[in-house]
Amino acid sequence: MKPPAFDYIAATSVEDAVAALARSEGEGKLIAGGQSLMPMLNFRLAGPAVLIDVGRIAGLDGIEETDEGLTVGALARHAALETSPGVAKHLPVLAEAMRHVAHLAIRNRGTIGGSLSHADPAAELPLMAVLLDAVLHITGPEESREVPAEEFFIGALTTDLEDEEMVTAVTFPYLPAGCGWGFEEVSRRSGDFALAAAAATLSFEGSVISEARLAVTGVDDLPLRISEAEEGLMGGELTEEKISAAAESVQASVNPNSDAQASADYRRHLIGVLTARVLRAAAARATGGGL
Ligand SMILES: Cc1cc2nc3c(=O)[nH]c(=O)nc-3n(C[C@H](O)[C@H](O)[C@H](O)COP(=O)(O)OP(=O)(O)OC[C@H]3O[C@@H](n4cnc5c(N)ncnc54)[C@H](O)[C@@H]3O)c2cc1C
CATH class of the missing domain: 3.30.43.10 (Uridine Diphospho-n-acetylenolpyruvylglucosamine Reductase, domain 2)
Structure with a gap:
């Protein structure tokens, strides 16, 4: 058409x-x-x-290492994040997530500002922004403002952006040294939008979890941080009991849709499985071991 x-x-x-x-x-x-x-x-x-x-605006496609984190211009492409040495060094979970966005031809054209503003409820970049406590930089005719990712996404294809505003950049704070991460996605075919995806970061002091972040997408109208599961993971080692409790907490927190791709029940089951996988992967990366 x-x-x-x-x-x-x-x-x-x-x-x-x-x-x-x-x-x-x-x-x-x-x-x-x-x-x-x-x-x-x-x-x-x-x-x-x-x-x-906005594709011809100069200077909006950079990936810059700043004191606050990695600041990515709105016109940077998915493929630029996937291959950036700065992303690989500071935010490897982001590089991994970008490999799951569509196909290479689309990753070469699609922009960071476009993906965040479009706010597809199964997109990988909004999930990463929520997981990593990213801050969006927004400019309107009168003023500029900064909005945390968790406040930016409001619903399916719906954000905090006013009609006359533009996303100019997003800042991803660096992961703490030694932090482990996991990212898992299931889609019907390679390059399709996720049926469900989960991502986690875990930091340890010795064998004790000192910080836990867990986020999911494809299973609700917007990407979600699951704070109840995060709180349950903190303190002590990562055990099978904690992993099961986190998976159950995620399944109870989400509200997936049924569509031609998958039923709501299947998506809910899947997100529990993916939650367990990302927690095990994050622990293994952080400690060199794993469950
Ligand atoms: C076959 C196919 C498969 C795909 N699979 C996936 C996938 O698996 N995962 C995934 O995440 N995405 C997927 N996508 C979408 C793709 O990632 C898009 O590139 C991305 O969502 C939008 O980026 P864009 O630059 O192309 O935005 P555009 O299409 O140009 O714009 C999208 C929306 O964002 C607004 N917008 C654009 N830039 C800005 C800005 N700087 N500030 C404010 N508003 C802005 C536009 O007005 C529009 O409403 C797929 C697309 C296709 C065609």
Whole structure:
């Protein structure tokens, strides 16, 4: 199918882009890599009066090591995160997650800002942003602001962004030294969106868990941190009992959909299995051993 007619503006700066959004009074849409928006236009699921192309804005595709963490420009591509030495060094769980995003051709076009703003409930990057306590940098016509990832995602394809705002970057705090991580996803075919995915990080002091993070996606309207499970993991060693309790806590916290790909019951079962796997993997990476 062909998209509906629209006006086209090639923005040359962030200021230019948000001014054009403000002028369009809710009828404008940014386009970056086009990997989500173009299918939506072609299927007539979106019909903006004006498309504002941010793809030519210079200087927004960097991956920079800062005191706060790794700051990734909105126009950095999924493939850039997948292959970045800085990501591999500081946030290997992020590099691993990016390998599960679609196919290489899509990872070469799709942008970080586009994926976060699109907020697909089964996408890997929003999951990573929530797991890693990322902060989004947002600019509007009047002011700029920073929003923690957990507050940014509100529902399926719904975020905290105002109509006239643009995501300009995201900062991922570094993982603590010695922190172990796990990422697991199941999809029907390689490159498909996840039926369910889980990710965890574990830090240890000796054999005692000093910090636990656990997040899931594909099993609710938005990516979720499961704080009850995290609290249950803290203190003491990682045992089979703790792993089972965490998996049960995750299964009780999520609200999966049934669709043509999988039933809600299957997704709930799956996320329990994936939770156990990511916890074992994180412990093994942190301690060199594992259960
Ligand atoms: C066949 C196929 C399989 C896919 N599989 C996966 C998958 O497994 N996992 C996954 O995560 N994704 C998957 N995707 C989606 C892909 O990752 C997209 O690239 C990504 O979701 C959107 O990035 P984009 O730059 O292409 O955004 P666009 O399509 O250009 O825009 C998407 C939305 O974000 C808005 N937007 C874009 N940039 C900004 C910005 N800087 N600030 C504010 N709003 C902005 C646009 O207005 C639009 O609403 C798949 C896509 C296809 C076509």
